[in-house]
Amino acid sequence: MFVQAYHFLSESGMSNMHGKKHLCFIKWKFLEAKAAAYYYHGLILDKGTEPACHVTAVCCFLAADGLLSESKKACFTFCLTAPVTRSPPLWGAMKHLTQKIPEVAARKSQMYGYLLEEEKALQALPDLPDFQLSLAPDDYILPEIDSAWDRSKWEIQSQPLKEHLEDSEDEAETE
Template sequence: MMAMLRLSQANSLLLPKTSLEGYHTKVSEENKRASVEVFLKAAGHLECAMHQVLPRMSPEKRKGLPVDLSEGVLKATCMQALGQAIDVQLGLAIDSPKATLAVKRRLACEMVKCWQQAHESIADIPLLDGWGEKHRLFVKWKHMEAKAAAYYYHGLILDEGNTEKSHRAAVAALQSAEESLRESRAVCEAFHTASPFSRSPTLWGSMKYLHDKIHKDSNCKVRINKDLYSNVDRTHETVPALPDFAVALQPEEYRLPRTDAASAND
C-alpha cells in the first residue's frame, strides 16, 4: 500500500497543472526531480516487501496471498518504479544543452534493463483479471519505448564514426529504433483498449521529444547512407547490440519499524 501511494504521488507530480485561464502548463523541473526521489522511495518499499516481509511468512501463508502480492509482481513493480525514474532523468537530459549523446544513451539503456527485468518478472505469472493483463501490457509498452530510445541514441553515436561499417551499423540501429517505436504504439493501443478501458494521454517525458525525431532521423540517415554506399546491400544488416550499463539508480532503503513484544504477541 505504501509503495502504491508513492507511485501515485510520483505520477501526480508529473501531471501538468491547469492555469486559471484553462491552459495546461509545463511540469516544472523541480517537480520532475522530486518525482524521481518518490519513485525511489516506492521501489524501496517494494524491496522491503520482497526481502523483509515475504521471507518471514510461512509457505502456506504465501500461497494464500493474492497474485498481486507475489514476489514476481512486486519485483516487476519495483523495476517499473526505477524505469519510470530513469525516464524522468532522460527527459531532463534531453532538455539540458549540457547532456551528451553518451549520457542520453546510457540512461536509455538503463531504462531498457529495468523494463526488461519487469517484463521477465511477470511473464509467467497467471494474471487472470483485467488489471493484471493491463499491467503486463503497460510493462511491454514501456519496454518497447525504452528500446526505441536506446537504439536511437546508439545509432546516433555509431553514425559519428568515420567508417562504412559504423555508418551501416548506425542505420540498422536507427531502423530498429523505428520498429520498436511502431511496436510500442501497437501495444499502447492494446493497453488502453484492454479492460478496464483508459484514454490515451498526450505524449510526455522523453517520448514527447523522441516520437517524431526517431522517424525523421532514421529516414534521413538511411537516405544519406544509400547515397554514400549505393552498391552495398543492407537488407540483412545485423542490428548492433546495445551497450550493457549497470543501473545507477537504486531503491531508497526502507526498514520495517521495530515492534515491541506486546504488539508482536497481539
C-alpha cells in the first residue's frame, strides 16, 4: 500500500508545495512499518529451537534497529521539507517500539553473537513473509432513506419576529 501511494504521488505533478512533503511522510511511515514488521518477525523466529532460527531472529532485530534509525532520519527530512513543521511526538505502537527495538536488538545480538559469527551465510536480511490481508471489507448496502428526510413533506412553522418577541416577554413576566 505504501509503495502504491508513493508511486502514485511520484507520478502526479509535484507542482503543489505539499507533494514533496507527502512523499517524505510516506517514506517515513513505510520505514516505521517495516521496522515493526522485522521486529515482530524476529520475535516469532526467536521462539524456534534451532540455532539457525536464533541467528535469523537476530538478523531481523538488527534490521529493525537499522530501519528504525532510517525512519528517524526520514522523520527529520519530513519536518524540514517545506512547509517546515515540528517533529511530532511519538505515540501508540511506535512509542513502545522505539524503546523496545534497540533494547532487544542489543540484548539478542549479545546472546547469540557467537552463532551469528559461526553462520555468516545467514546474516543476509531475511525476507518477510507475504501474508494475505486477514480483513476484507464486506459489501454494504445502504438502507432505505427515512421518510423524515423527504423535503416535500416538511412544514415550516413561521412566526413573525414581533409575535415571537411578545410571546417570550409574556413568558418572562409570568415567571
